[in-house]
Amino acid sequence: xxxxxxxxxxxxxxxxEVMRKDHNDRMAEMExxxxxxxxxxxxxxxxxxxxxxxxxxxxxxxxxxxxPTTGEDVSFENAERRMKIMEKQxxxxxxxxxxxxxxxxxxxxxxxxxxxxx
Numbered sequence: 814x815x816x817x818x819x820x821x822x823x824x825x826x827x828x829x830e831v832m833r834k835d836h837n838d839r840m841a842e843m844e845x846x847x848x849x850x851x852x853x854x855x856x857x858x859x860x861x862x863x864x865x866x867x868x869x870x871x872x873x874x875x876x877x878x879x880x881p882t883t884g885e886d887v888s889f890e891n892a893e894r895r896m897k898i899m900e901k902q903x904x905x906x907x908x909x910x911x912x913x914x915x916x917x918x919x920x921x922x923x924x925x926x927x928x929x930x931x
Contacts, residue, residue: 866892867896
């Protein structure tokens with residue numbers, strides 16, 4: 814009878830350790846997602862501030878969105894650098910659209926469809 818109780822205690826301890834490890838793994842994953850989400854919110858806030866600044870042509874104070882700022886300088890030089898990056902991204906997107914239009918046209922020709930003036 815004592816051996817049975819001893820085996821039950823050992824099994825319970827093993828189960829407890831597995832559950833503790835699982836809990837720690839889940840908490841670490843939740844912390845990772847919380848940090849990722851916070852970073853995304855900060856980047857979206859920074860983007861909104863940059864857009865507002867570019868629209869008005871000057872630095873715009875916080876609009877009270879209760880989102881912490883990144884502390885990054887929203888200067889004209891910084892905005893200019895971001896605009897150059899965005900221009901490069903737009904150029905890449907234009908090339909992708911041209912490629913997709915070419916593929917679409919080739920597919921339309923293969924299927925014998927009439928051009929709709931796209």
